[in-house]
Amino acid sequence: MNTKTPAFILFGLLALRSLAAAAPAYDFFVCANINRNYVIGSKIVTTNGIFQRDAAGEWQHLGYNDTGISALAFDPRDRNVIYTTGLNGLWRSLDGGKLWRMCNDWTMTEARDVAVDPHAPDHVYLALPDGVAFSSDRAQTLVRRENGLPARGKYTQVLQIDRTRVGRVLAGCELGVYLTEDAALHWRQVLPTKEMVFDLQQSPHDPLVWLAVTQSAGAWRSVDGGQTWKQLAAVPTTHPLYNITFDVTNPQRLAIGSWGLGALTSEDGGQTWINRNAGLPAPHRVWRVGVDPAGQLYASVVAETLFVSADFGRTWKPDSLAGSLVNKFLIQPKSAQ
Amino acid sequence: MKRAFISVLFFSISMLFVAAQPAFEGPPPSSVPVLDPVKRRAEYQARVKEIINWAAEGGQAKTDDPAKLDLAMIAAKIVLREDMPGCSQRVINLMSEPGTGPFWMFPTVCIAYLGRDHLTPEALASIRTAWRTTRQLRGDTENHFAMYYISLYLMAELYPNEPAESWYSGKTSAENLAEARSYLINWMDLATTVGQGEFNPTHYIGEYVIPLQFLANWAKDPEMKKRGAMMLDWLFAELAANTLNGVLRGPNARTDEGSTIERWQAMASYFSWLLFGNTPSTAGYGGWGLYFAPLAANYEVPEVIYRIATDRAGDYLQRDRARTRRFWRYSDELSPPVYKTNYLRRDYAVGSTRGGLLDVIQAHVWDVTWAESDPRGKHNTMFSLHPFSSMWAMQSMFVTYPEPMIKAVAFEGKPSYDSPDKIMGSSPYERVCQDLDTVIALYDIPADTRFPHINGFFSKDLVNLSEDPSGWIFAQGGQTYLAYRPLAPYHWEKYLHHSSGWAKVRRDLGGRLLVSPHLKNGTIVQAASASEFKNFAAFKAAINALPLTFRLEPTPSVQFTSLRGKKLAFTFDQDPTVNGRAIDYAKWKLFEGPYLNSELNSRKLTITHGKLERVLDFNTLTVTDRVK
Secondary structure: OOOOOOHHHHHHHHHHHHHHHHOOOEEEEEEEEOOOOOOOOOOOOOOOEEEEEOOOOOEEEEOOOOOOOOEEEEEOOEEEEEEEEEOOEEEEEOOOOOOOEEOOOOOOOOOOEEEEEOOEEEEEEEEEOOEEEEEOOOOOOOEEOOEOEOOOOOOEEEEEEOOOOOOOEEEEEOOEEEEEOOOOOOOEEEEEOOOOEEEEEEOOOOOOOEEEEEOOOOEEEEOOOOOOOEEOOOOOOOOOEEEEEEEOOEEEEEEEEEEOOEEEEEOOOOOOOEEOOOOOOOOOEEEEEEEOOOOOEEEEEOOOOEEEEOOOOOOOEEOOOOOOEEEEEEEEEOOOO | OHHHHHHHHHHHHHHHHHHOOHHHHOOOOOOOOOOOHHHHHHHHHHHHHHHHHHHHOOHHHOOOOHHHOOHHHHHHHHHHOOOHHHHHHHHHHHHOOOOOOHHHHHHHHHHHHHOOOOOOHHHHHHHHHHHHHOOOOOOOOHHHHHHHHHHHHHHHHHOOOOOHHHOOOOOOHHHHHHHHHHHHHHHHHHHHHOOOOOOOOOOOHHHHHHHHHHHHHHOOOHHHHHHHHHHHHHHHHHHHHHEEOOEEOOOEOOOOHHHHHOOOOOHHHHHHHHHHOOOOOOHHHHHHHHHOHHHHOOOOOOHHHHHHHHOOOOOEEEEEEEEOOOOOOOOOOOOOEEEEEEEEOOOEEEEEOOEEOOOOOOOEOEEEEEOOOOOOOOOOEEEEEOOOOOHHHHHHHOOOOOOOHHHHHHHOOOOOOOOOOOOOOOEEEEEEEEEOOEEEEEEEOOOOOOOOOEEEEEOOOOEEEEEOOOOOEEEEEOOEEEEEEEOOOOEEEEEEEEOOOOOOOEEEEEEEEEEEOOOEEEEEEEEEEHHHOOOHHHHHHHHHOOOEEEEOOOOOEEEEEOOOOOEEEEEOOOOOEEOOEEOOHHHOOOEEOOOEEEOOOOOEEEEEEOOEEEEEEOOOOEEEEEEO
8 A cells, every 4th residue: 555645535534434433333224014904905005114214313214115024134245135024925125125036935934034144144044933944145045944943843933143153043933042053054942932932132242142032931141142041030921022122322221022011121231120111002012122223212012103212211202103013123233335 | 857867767777787686686596406418507607697797787886887897897898898998997097006915916817817808908018017016915824825826827927938027026937937836736735635724615715716717717837727627626526515505514614704604605605506506696796706707608517516516315424634724833733634524414414523723713613504495694503612712822823923913803804703702713622523413512621711611503593492401402493403402501692793804893683692601511413304203392302312421520521322323422632432433533534425535645536426427636637537
């Protein structure tokens, strides 16, 4: 490199670095169903699907108007490569949502979750009601990879990829949490449950820390990358826990969404939990909670709308995404594009 | 003023004409089989013409205003070559707001093919465009997949060699075709080896046979064309063998409240009317049934099937297998086998499965249905059930959280699901055994279940109902004597009918429910023809003389000698015995009876009536007819 760099270029680089440091490190997306009265065959009369929160705090619609998107993922190399799951299975767009391909055939249906390995971005994992599928070619082709999953009881609700190691994935299934360390070639059970594991999350602050929530066995924490698990004693087991989330701005802050318990938060890393339903409509049926890159807490309340809290659940106000039911909050490291 | 009156009168008369549905409104058709094939064919074609004319003249909309045509009306007009410019414009208008799933796909396929040489290029292009721009949902049931993939198959054949970006699926014509073909062959394999999941559906029969008829007519691939035609025969043979004077009775994988009690009130009746001419059509020709009509002239029901439906020499027992709906979770099997017993006589029919969970919402497990000379408006059936409502069951079969499901199901056209007085649905706490015209249903219901009781349906059309001191309840329906034995105390409640679909109003149709609030419970029903006895009193005396012992604790168990002299012993969750021998369900064939026979996993159905025989062999894709 030429050691004599022009001053205006140096100034420009410094300015860019300064901007990069100031900008949030994450983008924030939701899969939102706004047309709650939709049934198969009818016309879709509202805008549903993927929305991204922009810098002004407004939601920008991306991709397709689909009422049933259950999850989404991006190729970390290229934000134009989008994967969504829904009734038909897995959809993929290579051009930012203009054209879509249904990636699976009839042998796979009603996909629940999709995940892309950041260390092998061509590798796509698909959660299915009857197991797990894997692709090594950006979902152009999908194959079953279920060795080690039970013959029955492999309903897979959630897949989370360990961002520290290629091919290391945890799956939340009907009969527990399963781990693969070889890109789904082999799975083993690391947390047994009698009913569904509904959500799994890896801490954005410490990759060894994982959390899981379940249908009837409460919430669980792992501090060794998902190898062993310990129940979070302060989280009730009386109601199903639909999802759990970290706060990227604060390692001590966690939130749970529950049918019956509503919104629960912890600000001490999960040692104690507080009911944060004051200001949310009753009955306390929270479909999903999420935390945006600025630390704002969201709660999607069944049959109501999306609510947002600037003080981590102490007070709430309706969000601008009126009438929505959020199936997924996704916080994603900002990509190059 | 006079002119205005005449105009109104003319309009009213014309509307009457437009709305006329002889098959629905006229007297019931003759039950005498038409043995002359020329006459039979002519009568069939007259029925087809009646449907086409009705639809072309406005159908349910009662208007032939082109701006208000739906796709079924357009299809009929294309058949009659009426107003092609108006139809073309209407297609363009309708395609500007496409639907989103199989119920939209197959009607558009119908228009795309029927209109190939008749609609304007712009109209045909509008359909093609909608298939590019609008994501089509595949649905989550067996009938959804059948409609979806037959539609996709035919559109991919109609527009071959087109690129991925020209289809909503993002796949090329060849990819769409291959995927659809693969599914359809797999589905046919399943249906012809271990049976349908949605067996004997009262309404959904249309969602299978209509697209199958499209496949049989329009597929370019001779194999798929043949498969479509053979599956049509397969399903219509099942319909023929399971109907009583054209009326499909239970058990049914999927039905609704209306057709559970008014057995005729089903799309299956429309097909019986059309194919066999032995029952009135339902109103509006079954709604979706209109899409069968444009190609109906190309189909000729095989005589052997026609004769099974209309010309029965005597009583018969048919034992068949099928599958449950898919259990995604909380089950050891994805789709456990279903064992069906059907016993049909001139005056009545008795049918059942073994109980347990079939379809989580819409199954009908067993009943006695009696014949009515005119079944319209008649609630000609008797049965009991445990009104099971469960988030867990919902979760086992649907890919959603369980907690909101019950409310969602009630919203999506199944309003009775969570009602304690419902009369539809299967239960994991019910077990049923049947021998000829005797049914024993036992219930062992956990204390924490949502509705801890059983419901017995007693029709408004029963006569001579009496509660005998012996514990038997006697009644007569049509020419059928019925004896109903509740095994635990009960009380009566008015039956309030949930109209199907999105209607939330409940109506008193005159029936009653026998409600027995006991967890350990049971029902015995014995049917007989009135002609078998000197009078009703003689029937009662015969029933009261039958040996019966039972206990409910710790597990419900019955020993009963039936009117046919069979010693039945049945304990909840155990295989029943008949004359000391356990019924060995593992040995059951796919179909076994005088009319339909098929070995399990054989892909081959032998349809027999007297000397007539037709063999549908999906191994060789051959149809063999012979006169024995």
